[in-house]
Amino acid sequence: MTTPRPGTAGDPDTGEPDVSTGTRGWPLGHRAALTACVVLMIAGLAVVAVTGGSEEPVPGDPRAAEPPSAAEPPPSSPGQGAAGSADTSAEPVLALGDHPLLQDEQVGLPNLECYLPEWRSTQEAAEEFFRAATACLDEAWEPVLQAHDLPFHSPELVFPTGSEFDSECGTISVGVQTAAYYCEGELFLPFDGLQTQQYGNNPGVYLALLAHEYGHHVQDLAGIMEAAWDEIYQEGRNTSAGQELHRRMELQAQCFSGMFLGSHVERGTVTRDAYDNAWSDQATRGDDTSGGRDHGSNENYATWWRTGAQDNRIAECNTFTASSESVR
Template sequence: MTQPPHGNLPPRGPVQPPPVPGQPPAAPWPPGQHHQYPVAPRRSPGAIIGICLGAVAVLVLGLVAIVALNKNDTPVASTGYQNTPSPSAPSELPPAGASSPQSATVTAPPPSSSAPSSVGPQKILKLGDHPILTDKNAGLQNRVCNLPPWQSTQSGAEAFFTAASKCLDAAWGPFLEAYHLPFVPPALHFPTGASFETECGTIQVGIATAAYYCENNLYVPFRGLQTDQYGNNPGVYLALFAHEYGHHVQEVAGLMDAAWQKIYEAGQNSPAGLEMSRRKELQAQCFSGMFLGAHVDQGGTVTRDMYNKAWNDQETRGDNTSRSSDHGTNAHYAAWWRAGAVNDRIADCNTFAAPPSEVS
């Protein structure tokens, strides 16, 4: 599903739910009616005795035929089948589009006479009750992340973010795959011009586009990083990059599609639409904090100084700074990042279940 940009550009248009591949499910029984199997009529005792005697006669004739066949010495060609039981087929998730934000029940397809084909992992279009958000003990593993020293040049930034993307892949990939979600790393791009083309449209490079995510693609235009302001401050750049990668986590999981469906239903600039946008953005903030919290002081190059500077920088970002209403106040922008960083528990990032007062 094509996603609108995560900047200030308008969306591409309303999202239509994708069709369910394969045949539609059978129509349910009408309300108030129950499917009943036909019941055989009762028979008289004499009829039952006659049926039993007939069954005995058929059994005797069958035994005679089997004995006659066993006397035949002609070899039978092998069919290739073995007597060992075949392993049971793995559970299969519903095809894409079969679920809605309100209902994403995992079901298995009806049995087929042909060989079973495995249906790969699928997104789960849920929000507050999404499986990755309901496990209170789930979080990212503590890992070592080694990044090259920051250099405020095009080539230096490319080397830094390329290494960071590998650390993010290694952190989020196994986590999402554990929930049978279709993880693939995002494609990384480093635009150099004043604008660049994406599936979400033409993006103008500026202070609002230090990093940009659209449809499994992550763009980092060096000219938008404001290196003249932040200088040699890799913790700030890493947190910003991890925020945009957080949108990829939402995309892979199905959270992104479910959120945009709600935004389109309400209207992007309506109070409900703007609130859903803030919930989406604040969750990406929390995911960014989780990543830095899981990798600081683990023996790699994500140092305590980088972590502390990223922590303090979050207060400078948000709707108070941008004069918008779609990302959350600066206080909430910092609070959700810190919630992810302190405990590294993804349930603490469930912005979709938070009260409105925490996502204003």
């Protein structure tokens, strides 16, 4: 099956990065089941976990980007990251559907080259891959956040080993449903959770997983995550309304992940094959696979990722104003 052509986030004529304008991608040729992430709230802190998850992607034409903007509300404030010191004058904005990051319909991620080492399914090689990919994510998202006067710092990458590890969110068990976690500015990537026996040497799958968790980091920095958890607690975490809010948060991270791959495909070493594999993988993940109610159906999980990949518009990742059906 042909996969949709990914979008580009640069100027429609020159292809140069632009945080205010861009071109839209080709129409989505098909809808697929989506990848599921699992968000766990432990000890009142934010922690996000991703599960493992095929149909083929057709690249869209991502549009230009302007700087953009879970689990429980993050108590800590932005600090200093690998990409540099956080701007102490910038503050998160606690808002959801009306968040300023999500209002400009011309904002997307810039088309940048991203050079990644060859994926090899070993602990050492995986760490090298994820560090290089995080540097690319920093480069893409930092100008978007700063353009909206939002704080920025790179997440701290942690590579735990063994069947469980300790975090600010408590002790986390590693399993097939917990491939990665985001907690309080830290992004955990336990090698045993990546399911390399199943996915093999498919860098696109691992890159999309990282980009999803980084999407939660963007939500955290912007204030979206804290605002979401405030409402989830108000509604009740196990209520229908609370679970829907949780799905909206997860599906937005999916859309952000798609934006990154769609705007970087066939630039640097992010190949079309890697993009296609990531596109297909999204159809195998979601609540239909996990049995939960907090990440969205496989169909919606994939659709939101593919929307981001094809359109590369942050405003179109506004899951908090989307219909209930599209986030079920």
